Amino acid sequence: MKKANLLENLKNRLKTYYVYLIILLSALFVFSVVRSVFRVFEAKQRTGQASEKVEKLKQENEELQRKLAEVKGEAYQEKQLRDKLGLAKEGEIVIVLPDKEILRKIVPVINEEEDTLPDPTWKKWLKLFY
Numbered sequence: 845m846k847k848a849n850l851l852e853n854l855k856n857r858l859k860t861y862y863v864y865l866i867i868l869l870s871a872l873f874v875f876s877v878v879r880s881v882f883r884v885f886e887a888k889q890r891t892g893q894a895s896e897k898v899e900k901l902k903q904e905n906e907e908l909q910r911k912l913a914e915v916k917g918e919a920y921q922e923k924q925l926r927d928k929l930g931l932a933k934e935g936e937i938v939i940v941l942p943d944k945e946i947l948r949k950i951v952p953v954i955n956e957e958e959d960t961l962p963d964p965t966w967k968k969w970l971k972l973f974y
Contacts, residue, residue, distance in 0.1 A: 914920055925931045932938045
């Protein structure tokens with residue numbers, strides 16, 4: 845009977861160890877699944893941020909392409925030649941004005957009179973007596 849009891853006791857212990865082993869493996873599996881879910885969530889956030897950055901860069905690229913097309917245009921080049929180099933087309937006369945400071949010194953000062961209405965009669969009487 846001792847052997848049967850020992851075998852029974854050993855079987856019960858093995859069952860307990862199996863239960864603990866199954867609980868441990870289940871906990872590891874759940875932990876692994878939760879970690880994977882968080883990784884997927886973080887990857888989704890990074891992808892969203894990257895797509896926003898790509899969209900922003902596309903808009904910036906479009907703006908730069910528009911500016912490049914504008915700079916390559918004849919109107920822009922002509923404006924730069926006129927403004928920066930002082931060049932003119934044939935038959936045009938170029939007038940160069942002095943700086944603003946020199947113009948202020950040359951131009952006479954105009955005293956502007958302030959347009960004010962005369963005082964009403966009741967104010968005149970009030971001033972007269974008080």
